[in-house]
Amino acid sequence: MSIKGKAYLMGAYEHPTRDAPDKTTAQLHAECARGALEDAGLGFDDVDGYFCAGDAPGFGALSMIDYMGLKNVRHMDTTETGGSSYILHVAHAAQAIAAGKCQVALITLAGRPRNGGNRPGAGGGGRPPQGLSDGAPEAGFESIYGGSTHNTYGMCAMRHMYEYGTTSEQLAWIKVAASHHAQWNEHAFLKNVVTVEEVVNSRMISDPLHLLDCCVVTDGGGALVVVSPEIARSLKRPKVKLLGAGEAPKVQQGGKLDLTYSGAVWSGPRAFEEAGVKPADIKYASIYDSFTITVLMQIEDLGFCGKGEGGRFVADGGLISGVGKLPFNTDGGGLCNNHPTNRGGITKVIEAVRQLRGEAHPKVQVPNCDLAVAHGTGGSLGVRHGAATIVLEREA
């Protein structure tokens, strides 16, 4: 597939300022976005693909999507190659449009090096910022309150319990299932099988999450190789085919936030629709497990059970391979096996590949595993995050 003729540049805007002491970088990004969209005859709500690079403040795309109130983004790209990033973004946007991943891609750049903003190279430069910051636009209203992964995810769990009657014992079953799987993984950081009682009696870290509701902290890493069908046919390994993919940001929505669901409510259906399968067809699921509550919310949002029914779904071994309805994280997941450099997305894909190849540990291998999902939440479930879902199939 070529991008030739598949995409058009219909809006362009250069901000008139050359010295912006009275604006933030986030504001400049937004003003540029508005200018380019107006030039094209489009509005912010038409944008379904967002591209930015290292000049975007804070959490990059997530901070800017939040600041600008972009509601309909289903494709993001933050490829950073310095000054050439935006040319590369045009090419990536065309690829995304050609692939049907978005229809209106917005690319922004902005900065204030004359006013104390970041300036590439040694020594920085520009006038002193008069004690003013120009970092993440949300920082002055968020980072001062001591938000961490534990307490922002804790707030999600607290609200889920309040709205749906989810219990600590139900959450504990998720750790129990991961530990049942981890016992067979010789590399797992935690190999001991735990009980519901041990989880709920472990030290409270941040209400209502206990020590054993949390993932491990591990060094390590992983890598993946994705190839063309032609290359795949020339190789000797079992072929794992990407059937569908979906992504979505979930941000604070100007303060209209709802902590009971994740971005999986958007990324999941996109991935399943592209794959042409339903959640009920899935034989194995790698589900991001930074905390037990992360798993519970995502399996609801992906449609493996109804909203608010996650607690009953995971209880009594619902996620244990060979026992429950949905075998998950058969490597022991982030909860017991590995969460390398606090980023668990890659290990989610790796275990899904093992399952589809039939190369998971025999004690946890799902019989005839030909269809799997890998899903992740990055950033903070309780503040702003990016959700990603992929559907994978073993090709006979």
Add this chain to the structure above:
Amino acid sequence: MSELMTRPIAAPAVTVESKPFFDAAAEGKFLIKRCTACGEAHWYPRTICPFCHSDQTVWEESPGEGVVYSFSILRKSPSGPYALAYVTLAEGPNVLTNIVDVAPDDVKIGMRVKVKLQDTEGGPPVPVFVPA
């Protein structure tokens, strides 16, 4: 766990967009942003409305009344346990904050709270919330 929670807060990062908010806080006023084009209040405050994308946003003084939407108490920190929370303001938006001057076991979802502008370490005061 019956001791009232307090939490020392570092100076916030103040930008040219947020300076009016923190200048007002230094004078004892709690401001929010409202868009005059669509009428919606939003949080955190910014120049461009996150709902209708108009730049016709204005500062508005708020009595800072609301209810706890959710919270989590981090049990171990150098200054003792503290409550991170989202508070739903009467004007609508949810605000990320700390709940202070309350015992850990007494924080509940739905409890009524009111803003308190707390001094920071070398910076302007910031909004935290206390039981109403």
